[in-house]
Amino acid sequence: MAMDEKDRILLTILEDDSNLPVRNLAEMADLSEEEVAARIRILEEQGVIRKYRAMVDWEKAGEPEVAAIIELKVSPERDFGYDKIAERIARFSQVRSLRLISGVYDLQVMVVGRNIHEITSFVAEQIAPMDHIRETATILIMKTYKENGHTFFERGGGDRLPISL
Amino acid sequence: MRDFVAAQARAIPPSGIRKFFDLVQDREDIVSLGVGEPDFATPWNICEAAIYSIEQGSTSYTANRGMPALCREIARYLDDRFSILYSPETEIMVTSGVSEAFDVAIRTVVDPGDEVIVAEPSFVAYSPCVMLAGGTPVPVQCRGEDEFRLTADALSEAVTPKTKAVVINFPNNPTGGVMRDADYRAIAEVIVDHDLLLISDEIYAELTYEGSHTSAVTVDDLRERTITLNGFSKAYAMTGWRIGFLCAPKEICDAAMKIHQYVMMCAPAMAQVAAIEALRRGSRERDAMVREYCIRRNLFVRGLNRIGLPCHMPKGAFYAFPSVAETGLSDLEFAERLLTEQGVAVVPGRAFGTSAGGYLRCAYAVSRENLRVGLDRMEAFLTGL
The missing domain is CATH 3.30.70.920 (Lrp/AsnC effector binding domain/regulation of amino acid metabolism (RAM) domain)
Structure with missing residues (x-):
């Protein structure tokens, strides 16, 4: 099956947080929950989604690396x-x-x-x-300053005005 | 002492959005859906290019029209993305944001007494700029049942013998409405029949979610009678850099150049360098930001409909424009009470034109988390009515 923008939206969301309930995914992709479940199943079967895993801070877990x-x-x-x-x-x-x-x-x-x-x-x-x-x-x-696209320091953003023209 | 403020300066109204600013300023814990700008910082490669240029001492005036390299990149970009052709030497001018581009465009074409049709709901700066040029802004309404497109019928009704130009902005602030090819063809007939000029502010072009953006000048009849405005603020998260551009047939562009040269000299040099980098290597991050806006739009607009604020799914920009008609409150009452009772800032529709009363502008260029908090609070507010 050819990928479309809805698939890529799902992947973008899941890549950042694979733990989101289907209900939330459906809202964010503007799909029904059934459609989301079906699409994810296909993405898994095709190996587009290869694995779901936790990002662990082993130092906090008492086993620094x-x-x-x-x-x-x-x-x-x-x-x-x-x-x-x-x-x-x-x-x-x-x-x-x-x-x-x-x-x-x-x-x-x-x-x-x-x-x-x-x-x-x-x-x-x-x-x-x-x-x-x-x-x-x-x-x-x-x-380590950056890993897997995540920086380990904050870039100070300027304060946005709460209202603009 | 005399009152030194000129009649014209006194006549233009303060921004309706700004009025709300005072209410928000002193409060903590506000979820602001009032901000018409990206919440992302400018992508780093763009910042880096500008920083390096400053380190290298590139801090002087540039050509009035803009750096030739930037004009060439803009021409290439417009062709690649929207299939529109403008000559980088004679038909493109780099400005300090679209705000300056719009002001210059109006002053280039409006004589005192001319009428300029402004498609409403609209961004708040258009009509005041027309007034400052001695023209008369004439609002024409884009309606919810038309998904906020400008129709040929509405446009023809507003035309008088004094009409000189028509101002449109699609994807639209504040409605999120877009125009497709057929919509432009329909209004093109009216514009050509009455020999009018079109000013098309396409600053939200990249923020088009279903399909791709259609530029007004892809309609052949409009090419010779259109001023196209665009810039970097929304697509590349560069609002603070103040960098945009104006495209028009040579004669109009040359006239606009004279005004720009006297009032601005040139757009900021470092912002021009940043813009070149944005066009050369910014598309990946641009597209990632656009996808994130799309996710937020889906999340937020479905949420609005779920909690009982009917809202069409906007096809562009980053604004949702729900109706409050069913709540029994006016847009102003709704916005004020929502702010004081639940700490959510939205802008009442009437700030964008008389026909936009009964609607709210909610900018969803905020984090998904804040959108959820905003929705929860709006739901609590509606339940308490």
């Missing part, structure tokens, strides 16, 4: 290129994201752990010794 970006130089394998080694690395739960990149390094890995020691030992003992890995560079993340 540290993260680092690991850049890897990799010798590509005949017939497989970077895919096989990338899939191997991606299996680790410590790896939050993994990308093939252009430039000096080949793979960029975001690794999380409870402390720096966990991360460095993970890199030294699990990643660096793998076949085809030629070089690693570990970059500690010191402060």
Whole structure:
């Protein structure tokens, strides 16, 4: 089924808050509740909506997290290129994201752990010794200003007048 | 001492919206649906472009007509978005917002004694500007049963031998009404028959929710007798930058240029740089803001109808225009009591023309959360009547 503007409106709303009741969604998309439910079902079936998940502040939950970006130089394998080694690395739960990149390094890995020691030992003992890995560079993340489109600081908006011409 | 205030300045009425301002000013906890501007801050790439230009020392006057690069971007934009062609060298002039563009347009074409038809309900500045130019504003009504479009019949009835020009604004402030191709064709006949000029303020063009905006000058007969006004305030959340533009056939544009050059010199240089950035790389955020307005419109207008304030689904701008006829209150009583009893600010329709009494203008350019709070309070108010 082709997507239309109503679908995109639903997706825009859900991307920001996937927990809204169907009644509210119906109002915001100017549809009936049945239409909303049917459209969402199709979007789920088609894999347009891939997952609903909570955004957790682990620091507040008593389990603070540290993260680092690991850049890897990799010798590509005949017939497989970077895919096989990338899939191997991606299996680790410590790896939050993994990308093939252009430039000096080949793979960029975001690794999380409870402390720096966990991360460095993970890199030294699990990643660096793998076949085809030629070089690693570990970059500690010191402060996150923006993630997934959300800034972690407020841009002070000017006060709007309550009434304008 | 003499009274130094000129008769003309004394004659023009203060803005009906402004009167409400005093009531709102001292109150906390107000949900204001009275603000006719986006609640978003200007997208950052636009701000950054302007900041950089200031750092680089680009702080002098620009060409009177506007930076050539901006005029070219505007011409390209109008062609891309609305399929209308204006020459960037001879038919486009950059102004300090549409407010200046409108004033200049009126002064360019109105002689003392000329009548200018203003389609009402309308933005509050049109008639006073006509009066300041020595003209006589003649209101013509756009009615709820026509979804607030201007009809050929209503227009012809208002025409007299003194009529010089017609002022329209679609998508409309305050009704949210829009005009489609057939609507423009119908009024074009009247305009051509009586040899009139059209001034079309299309500042809300990008805020069109079903289908796309139709510009008046896509009707061939209107191209040579129309002044098109547009700007950046609403589409790109740039109200404070004061940047807009006027498009007209060369002879009119040249005359407008003389006035603009004497009263304004040029639009602010840094705002022009910001506008270039908006046109080059602002469409993604613009479209995201428009979609958010659409979501808010649906939420709010369905809410109004649910709580018992009948409201047509506006096709453009960011205003809902519900009728209060069934409540037994006038628009003014309703607005004043809603403000004092429930702390919700809306603007009584009569501020936008005599025919607009019985309606309220509610600007839904506020957060979804505030719209819900506003609706709840309006419902409580209606229940208490």
